[in-house]
Amino acid sequence: MTPDPDGHGSTPRLTPGARRILDVASELFYRRGIHAVGVDTIAAESGVTKRTLYDRFGSKDELVTAYLRARDLRWRALVVAAADAAPDPVRRALAPFDVLGGWLDTSDRGCSLVNAYAELPDPAHPARALITEEKRWLRELFRAALAEAGVPDPDTLAGQLLLLHEGAMVTFSVAEDPGAAAAARSAAAALLGHASA
Amino acid sequence: MTPDPDGHGSTPRLTPGARRILDVASELFYRRGIHAVGVDTIAAESGVTKRTLYDRFGSKDELVTAYLRARDLRWRALVVAAADAAPDPVRRALAPFDVLGGWLDTSDRGCSLVNAYAELPDPAHPARALITEEKRWLRELFRAALAEAGVPDPDTLAGQLLLLHEGAMVTFSVAEDPGAAAAARSAAAALLGHASA
DNA sequence: CTCGAACTTCACAGACCAGTGTACTAGGAG
DNA sequence: CTCCTAGTACACTGGTCTGTGAAGTTCGAG
Incomplete structure (x- = not known):
């Protein structure tokens, strides 16, 4: 029952890489729009490969x-x-x-x-x-x-x-x-x- | 002073092709979103070439x-x-x-x-x-x-x-x-x- | 008859798109 | 020792994106 151990709201458990991907994606999607941001950019800015992004989130x-x-x-x-x-x-x-x-x-x-x-x-x-x-x-x-x-x-x-x-x-x-x-x-x-x- | 001769609101004079382009673009942009619609699609649905679209609207x-x-x-x-x-x-x-x-x-x-x-x-x-x-x-x-x-x-x-x-x-x-x-x-x-x- | 506006055809550039396949590594748990 | 999870590297497919260049056609007005 440890509440919110990683200080990011009650988001379900994520691997460190997935956490970074989600943080970066949130910032970019919100700031620039969804269509305007490519998965290549998100992966690069997260310090992660596109493979990892697709392994964690599917699409x-x-x-x-x-x-x-x-x-x-x-x-x-x-x-x-x-x-x-x-x-x-x-x-x-x-x-x-x-x-x-x-x-x-x-x-x-x-x-x-x-x-x-x-x-x-x-x-x-x-x-x-x-x-x-x-x-x-x-x-x-x-x-x-x-x-x-x-x-x-x-x-x-x-x-x-x-x-x-x-x-x-x-x-x-x-x-x-x-x-x-x-x-x-x-x-x-x-x-x-x-x-x- | 003939008001609104082409029944499309007080839009400035447009060539017939430009009129069709604008009508088609309006429908598609509104219905599907701006980023989701390419100029190729607009040109094709208007029965016009991309060249004409760029000649009329610039970008x-x-x-x-x-x-x-x-x-x-x-x-x-x-x-x-x-x-x-x-x-x-x-x-x-x-x-x-x-x-x-x-x-x-x-x-x-x-x-x-x-x-x-x-x-x-x-x-x-x-x-x-x-x-x-x-x-x-x-x-x-x-x-x-x-x-x-x-x-x-x-x-x-x-x-x-x-x-x-x-x-x-x-x-x-x-x-x-x-x-x-x-x-x-x-x-x-x-x-x-x-x-x- | 000629000029110009409107429009056509089509190839092309250069970049970006989402998504996959294959092979590999580091580290922790049983 | 062995298995699992998380991740790396990177090439590659097939497609779409905006925008341009060059040459040709149609047609009405002066």
């Missing part, structure tokens, strides 16, 4: 999926920690907005899942299920907190909070608005106040 | 920019028409949300500008200026309508409406939520009601 598509999964796990851990620390259900519903600002400071290229969606039009791609699942998860977190807070229509309101959250992610990067997270939080609070008034 | 990057510009012009025309038909400033501020549902019915892959942003990490790419400018334009449209409506802080509220709008675009496609546009409109109306109360 580029699966490496892409591993990259998105690891990043998603880091994000979820952050959100869950904040939600668990919240004093009441309303603050718990706002927890994702509380951590969003800090997260975006290290994520100037926006949401990796949204960006990946843009590059992976095939609905059968293994990463696509992961992408929709993450959005569903966040929406459910909103809904559960709102239901516990006793707002009239938690499902509708959860959908609206999700809109604000995704909007903040994309507006921060695409529209180059550094205040997007704060604006989303205050809008969310306004909607909550309005609904519970 | 793939400029063709990409032309695609985004044409699509943006169609979207802006739709919004402006709805805003001009609005009976009062508040309805004018909601106009983008009114047309969003219908627009998304023909745009199941989400916002072409957001998708393009994901694929074009280089800030110097000619399309990047176009992308940020479009978001700035929409925000200004919100702000002007809200100022005329006399809400207390039109600038802040305009930013929040933009969040809802971008959030609806991305949630509709990425989170596969067909009700995103309606949810965004009702959230926007709630924020407006709250602000003007």
Whole structure:
């Protein structure tokens, strides 16, 4: 039960080479885009041969999926920690907005899942299920907190909070608005106040 | 002054070949992604040679920019028409949300500008200026309508409406939520009601 | 009749792409 | 000693990528 022995989030055990491959791939995929980065580059920058990369991950598509999964796990851990620390259900519903600002400071290229969606039009791609699942998860977190807070229509309101959250992610990067997270939080609070008034 | 003689929006005059190239490129770029579509494919599907494509557009990057510009012009025309038909400033501020549902019915892959942003990490790419400018334009449209409506802080509220709008675009496609546009409109109306109360 | 715009054909360059086959080495555990 | 895991080295396949060069065709307007 030693939690997180290698300090990289709750990613399953990886060999040292695989760890380096995943770290390098994450940085390059996020920074330059998935299609724009070749496996040769990833292998070279990891100090590993392409053979090792394919022995560990099987294909580029699966490496892409591993990259998105690891990043998603880091994000979820952050959100869950904040939600668990919240004093009441309303603050718990706002927890994702509380951590969003800090997260975006290290994520100037926006949401990796949204960006990946843009590059992976095939609905059968293994990463696509992961992408929709993450959005569903966040929406459910909103809904559960709102239901516990006793707002009239938690499902509708959860959908609206999700809109604000995704909007903040994309507006921060695409529209180059550094205040997007704060604006989303205050809008969310306004909607909550309005609904519970 | 014959308006829009070829029914393709106010795109500048193009030769017949260039018109077909742009139409085909728009469809393929939007549907499959920019990096995933080669100029050979575009030329072949347009019934045109690669030579013609390069004679007309100069480079793939400029063709990409032309695609985004044409699509943006169609979207802006739709919004402006709805805003001009609005009976009062508040309805004018909601106009983008009114047309969003219908627009998304023909745009199941989400916002072409957001998708393009994901694929074009280089800030110097000619399309990047176009992308940020479009978001700035929409925000200004919100702000002007809200100022005329006399809400207390039109600038802040305009930013929040933009969040809802971008959030609806991305949630509709990425989170596969067909009700995103309606949810965004009702959230926007709630924020407006709250602000003007 | 001539000029020019639009377009064709086709070969070519030079780079990059994902992915595989074969043979080899270092180190730890049973 | 022997087996297993992780990794190395490296050539190679078959394909795609953007972009260019050179020469020829079609057709309408002046």
